[in-house]
Amino acid sequence: MPDIRTVSEEELGRQREIMEELAREHALLPAPSLAMVDTYGCQQNEADSERIRGMLREMGWGFTEAEDQADLIILNTCAVRGHAELRVLGNVGALSHTKRQKPGQRIALCGCMVQQPHMQEKLKTSYPYVDLVFGTHELWRLPELLKRLYSPHRGRIYEARQIDGERFEGLPVLRSPGVRAWLPIMYGCNNFCSYCIVPYVRGRERSREPEDVLREARQLIEAGYKEICLLGQNVNSYGRDLGNSMDFSGLLGELSRMDGDFILRFMTSHPKDASERLFETMAGSDKIERHIHLPFQAGSDRVLKAMNRGYTAEAYRKKVEFARSLMPDVAVTSDVIVGFPGETEEEFQDTLSLVRDLRFDMLFTFLYSPRVGTPAAAMPDPFDRQTKQDRFDRLLELQNGISAETQAAHVGNRYRVLVDGRGDKPGRLTARSVHNRLIHLEGPGSLIGTFREVRITGSTTWSLSAEPAEGEWQNG
Ligand code: SAM
Ligand code: SF4
Numbered sequence: 519m520p521d522i523r524t525v526s527e528e529e530l531g532r533q534r535e536i537m538e539e540l541a542r543e544h545a546l547l548p549a550p551s552l553a554m555v556d557t558y559g560c561q562q563n564e565a566d567s568e569r570i571r572g573m574l575r576e577m578g579w580g581f582t583e584a585e586d587q588a589d590l591i592i593l594n595t596c597a598v599r600g601h602a603e604l605r606v607l608g609n610v611g612a613l614s615h616t617k618r619q620k621p622g623q624r625i626a627l628c629g630c631m632v633q634q635p636h637m638q639e640k641l642k643t644s645y646p647y648v649d650l651v652f653g654t655h656e657l658w659r660l661p662e663l664l665k666r667l668y669s670p671h672r673g674r675i676y677e678a679r680q681i682d683g684e685r686f687e688g689l690p691v692l693r694s695p696g697v698r699a700w701l702p703i704m705y706g707c708n709n710f711c712s713y714c715i716v717p718y719v720r721g722r723e724r725s726r727e728p729e730d731v732l733r734e735a736r737q738l739i740e741a742g743y744k745e746i747c748l749l750g751q752n753v754n755s756y757g758r759d760l761g762n763s764m765d766f767s768g769l770l771g772e773l774s775r776m777d778g779d780f781i782l783r784f785m786t787s788h789p790k791d792a793s794e795r796l797f798e799t800m801a802g803s804d805k806i807e808r809h810i811h812l813p814f815q816a817g818s819d820r821v822l823k824a825m826n827r828g829y830t831a832e833a834y835r836k837k838v839e840f841a842r843s844l845m846p847d848v849a850v851t852s853d854v855i856v857g858f859p860g861e862t863e864e865e866f867q868d869t870l871s872l873v874r875d876l877r878f879d880m881l882f883t884f885l886y887s888p889r890v891g892t893p894a895a896a897m898p899d900p901f902d903r904q905t906k907q908d909r910f911d912r913l914l915e916l917q918n919g920i921s922a923e924t925q926a927a928h929v930g931n932r933y934r935v936l937v938d939g940r941g942d943k944p945g946r947l948t949a950r951s952v953h954n955r956l957i958h959l960e961g962p963g964s965l966i967g968t969f970r971e972v973r974i975t976g977s978t979t980w981s982l983s984a985e986p987a988e989g990e991w992q993n994g
Contacts, residue, residue: 520708520722522759525658525686536661537576540668544578553579554588558606559596561749561785562720563629565700566657567594570628572690573660585616590624595631597715599887603631607640614647624667626650628657633678633719636890642676653678654720658686682706683721687730697938697967699743703731703769704750709788711815712826712897713858715889716751725750725757728764732772739778744936744967745950746773748784754791767795774803779969781936781952783807789814790828792837801844808845809879809954812838813853817868821861824897831872838876849879849953856913857886857906859897866909873916879924879953880980881917885910918979925977928955932973932987937965949984956981961991 544550553574557567570592571581582588591613596602610627617623625648631637633653641648650667652660656677666672683706693699706721707714731748738746748770750756756766764772766784773782782805787796789812800806812834816822819830841848854869873881885906888895935949941958947965949957949972958981959972970991972984986992 520682520759522683522685522722522724525684530658530686530688533658533661536665537573540577540661540665550578550580551589552582552587553590553592554582554585555592555594556609557594558602559594559598559630561700561747562702562705562751563594563596564694565702565749566629566654568691568693568700569657569689570594570660571692575692576690577661577664585613586620588623589620590626591616592626592628595627595629597630597634597637597719597889599884600889601887603637606631610641610645610648614645617647624649626652626667628652628654630654630715630719634715634890635680638676638678642674646674648674650675651678655679655681655684658684658689681721683724685724687726697743697936698745698747699738700749701731701734701738701746702726702749703753704756707751708755709752709828710826712824712893713855713886713889715892718891720751723752723755723759725760727760728757728762728769728772731769732776735773735776739776739780742967743780744969745781745783745938748773748782750784751786752788752791753784754787754793754796765793765795767793767799770796770799770806771803774799774805781805781807783809783954785811787812788828789834789837794840797841797844800841800848807954808847808952809849809851810841811851811853813882814872815853815855816858816861816865817870817872818861818865819868821858821865821868824860825855825858825894831868835872835876847953849955850876851880851882851954852878853882853884854913855884855886856910857901859886859888859894859899861886861901863909870913870916873913873920877920877924878917879955880921881913883910883913883917922977922979925955925979925982928974928982929977930974932971933957933984934969935972935984936969937961937967939966951982957984958982959984959986961986965991 555567555570557563595606613625632651652663704725706723707717708723710717754766757764814834817831838850933951935951935957937947937949939948941948945960947959947961971987973987974982974984976983
């Protein structure tokens, strides 16, 4: 049984007291100190950064995007692939220069990368100008850590407990402006896919109580957010650790019955736990996106077993077919790893066949990256980098062709879309259909944050273009 405790009201109250104390100190400064929070990796990290900013704001910090203006820089890091770690380390390296130019600047690293003991050692020995390192389980303790960081006789601070996880609620949140809000419904992962570092750095599955999720969703709708994205490493196992009656389909159903004009998205769904009830719930609601991100990772049963994924390629196909039988227009997207240790050409061909047959709307393709401490990192891996890259390129080419065809099939269709931001040129806007397809259109900025009817006029591999369905934008 995982050892998961709930952080007491008293402990959280102590952090709130420190926030108030630091806010009082900040108020005496001639100008607020500025913080920069830079986020790498997935949406869960984005959501954590919104809590970091929320706490900083309560403590009187202002914000900047410019490294050379920042009194405090926090890098919220990712460890899923080696590439993400190298990017962070490269950027930390560059900060030694910035820090020399701005005496008194403090540099902090948090998140998945620094939860790994070998990374902490590396930072200790090679990056002496990093002042504070805190792991994924220390988020709620940020006020206390900042108090120490700004005390006169501090040394470098390293805090990253290796624990199964803790439950806590009520951290302040400063959300990025926009129409979309991240709403974490659970933390951690119990699946231990053999290639993946996430369970080691994020701990065991902890679901938030349904009332807490529903309350936060209600606040978001009242605050005017139009799209709520529910987050978890495997949303389909929501509620299991709580032992209560509300599973993910139940939660989705409750959320979709809330009043208001909004759309619900969710990620990520693990195929082994994606139930028929989930698809039925999706099909029965016009508030839930017509899109499922269902990572299959590999098309060969031997590789899937070595990955510890818990399903076969055939079972995966059946789930997608079932979803499409209920919702013929559902968009299906997926993740796939190329070059898992020992994956043969024949096994890679199974991945190609699955992609060819299921015709995903979009595919996120990754070259396998060994992660220290995971079972796959110790598996024999006879295939060289070039062979893997060659397979990766072939997969990409196949999917690009499919994406271009599936996108082109939407031209002429009429969709209700949420206009969500400005495009790359003046007068251009971006929008998403209920299938999570990216759509470019032209119109006034006042359309942002509204749902509109559009007609699709063109397509590329990655996006669609559209015009108002009635020839001009309607009020509303
Ligand atoms: N929990 C989600 C799931 O199981 O689908 C996704 C978690 S992970 C952050 C996102 C994707 O990164 C995975 O679906 C997988 O394709 C990829 N990934 C994870 N570990 C990887 C590794 N060691 N090398 C390459 N890709 C990896
Ligand atoms: Fe990683 Fe697998 Fe958990 Fe996803 S389900 S986070 S891939 S261990």
